[in-house]
Amino acid sequence: MRWGEIIRRLVVIPPTLVGVAVIVFVLLRVVPGDPIAMMIPPGATPTNIEHLRAFYGLDQPILRQFITWFGQALRGDFGRSISVHQSVFELVRARLPATLELALLATLIAVVLGTITALIGIRLRGRRAELLVDGGVGVFLAIPDFLWALILLLLFGVLIPLLPISGRIDPEIDVSLHSNFYLLESLLTGRFDIANALVHHMILPAVALALPFSALVARILKASLADAEDQDYAQIARARGFSRPEILLREVFPNALIPTVALGGVQVTLLLGGTVLVERIFSYEGIGNMAIDAVINRDFPLIQGLILTFAVLFIALNLAVDLLVALLDPRLRHG
Amino acid sequence: MVDLALDSAAGPSSRWTAALRRGGPRLWLGAALVGVLVLVALAAPLIAPHDPLEQDLMSAQLPPAWTSGGDPAYFLGTDSLGRCVLSRLIYSARTAVAVALVAATLAAAIGIVLGLVAGSFGGWIDQLTSRLIDVWMAFPPVLLSIVLAAVIGAGLTSVIAAIVVVDWTRFARVVRAETMVQLKRDYAAAARAIGLGRGGILRLEILPNLVPLVVTLLAVEMGIAILVEVILSFVGISVAGDTPTWGGMIAEGRQIVYQAPWIMALPIACIILSVIGFNLLGDGLRTLLDPVQRR
């Protein structure tokens, strides 16, 4: 991808984010539901309520509220959470790594699973067993991540109690790590006991997130492999004495990867969105779980901060996918 | 070549069966599943053994009738408040179908109108609509629907609004693309040549061609609507009060999943069957209607 196009994409980001912020801002304030009313202790006087409202700036007109918020946001201050009484920035910073690690693990699992399934499917091309693979993929695709989360919770948490079903790590373990990237840091510093406990807690939610995505990857990759295998250059490779497995891996796969990443990469954002419910179901302490609480509590500042965070992640992900596609396809690199 | 001639001379009934056969096993299976769902929803008052809201605290958390400790009066057991699980499942199907139908139709209506407008007018209208769709799709759908429903307050309206608001883009994008393609086709140029205005072209030429596409999307959309409703009731922001919903049953079941796993497992099974049913129906409809269209 030429530099001009990259710059153009980057330039569009701030306005998009502002647009998102405006929409959320307006939406939250225009509709009924008073956050202050939800947090007043019993016996509070009207003066107390007024003070509370003023403290959060909710007595100002909407435009002034937005300008204040925007100005602060530019300086990195996203306000204080109404329900948790901490800086929104700090709250997000504390919990974001947990979600990122979960999403990363899920994506990894999905890619591996999806690729293996696609390769098996293409080996069976033209045979009746291929229908089985296609059918299986269809079923896995139809069931969304939160349903998988519930199913896995039932199967491996309750009926066959193999794995824990809540939290990020056992409460008894003393996690004395520097960052909140528990998994990465524990692996890098050799604290395998912590890493082990973490993975035990992460595996069910990660698999739940991974299954629909892996089915998508499998379907797209298999179709791309089949399409590429029918191309002239793959057929001619057979005339040159290469065997089908050799051709599939060396000639066809690099070509099939391009549309797969292009079409499937975009869907990683869905995986990220899925963390909202899956984290809730497994009581996993990430930003998804926090988001649900924030919404139920009408915690405007926190909701805004979280939606903006998700928006930034989505945009970054889309950009990364486009860059990856350009990397894989030499035809795109030279205009 | 002789075969085609025979085909078109066949009577209407054999054309139906031929069509159904063309749709493949998916169409059959999907139609069957959806059909059962709709029937259960319609006949709920007749087939539910108990009142779904009736509590019997003496018989709380009973397992299904065929297991030990089960009561034949409550075929699939009871929940924490002694309410019959089977009856609640049946009435939840009612809610699911109602929501799915209304929400999917509304999402389709809005999406189609906007898609048609964008596709046929082009220019800045199209640009604006496309930008709008892009920004809309930058929102995490689940979060967006939760925010909306939380903000509007519990109730059927907010659930439907949430579904519509989140997924109208699905229809809009497809309809817009298809409209633009169709407008470039020869018959559209011919229609313009004989003086048909834009509205006329839309009505007479484009819309009929969009029908198969829209029908397929509707089937898929209803499956999605059911899922969104489940999500919202799981989070606690769906239809008000005691009205049974699958999502609500799952949320309750999650709390007591170790003691009474069937309360969570059974609604999940119902949801899966419904969603797969709608997906298969959509797939089958697509196979059925597509080859005729693209000939």
Next chain:
Amino acid sequence: MTAALTVRDLHVAIGHRGSATNVLRGASLEVGAGEVRGLVGETGAGKSMLGRAVLGLLPANAVITGGTIQFEGRDLVAMPEPERRGLLGRRIALIPQDPMTSLNPVKQVGAQIAALLRHHLALSKRDALSRAEELLAEVAIREPRRVLQLYPHEISGGMRQRVLIAMAFACDPSLVIADEPTTALDVTVQRQVLQLVERLRQRHGAAILFVTHDLGVVAKICRTMTVLHAGRVLEEGETADVLAEPRHPYTRALLAATPRADRPAEALRPVPQALIENLWAEARRLDRQSATAMS
């Protein structure tokens, strides 16, 4: 000396049990060592099928129903797969038709040639690349070292065809099947490519089966020729003889239909419809004969 290629009475059919169509009906030809034989016919005559059958690359629904194919005396049809794969690309090579689609778009040109060399000749990566550079020089590509690093879309169609020719002769084959290699090129490039093929053939001593529908090309480069129609050989012999005094009415008609620079004022005469119909009737009669013979 054993002929490079001997095809005897080859029958190939396409399709399923009930509705198979014959594409080759007892075709026979022989290409001696170092000989250049043209295989001529209109589109659909079966010439590509014959080439594919030799290479063992018939489409999935095509099957050899009779006859033999021998390469230097060895039966190609009955040969075990691994043995045949050792021959293909090495002793028997293909020059494909379409330079646009015959190269892998995401791999560098040098890498593709080197992969072939390493597969058959077990060269090291470095040796393979330097040998690839030599091959590119042999097909008159300027700056071969730079071209090694380029991707197919970065070089012209003519250069791509040269690369394909280089790959065909890379492992010193004794038989090259050229499948309409000049059809996709413009006339000036055609001439260069033909000269190149002839030069390489002389240097490597290979036999060539030149599949084409262009009689002009056959006249330029093929010493012998075979005329194919409806999967049957109608005429064959030394090119000079066949073109000067064609014996079969079809060959005569083909010649008459070919525009010639030395007789510009002549009106073009298409091959007479009646002749074509007769030939097809004869072919179908043969089909029925062989069908009854088998049952």
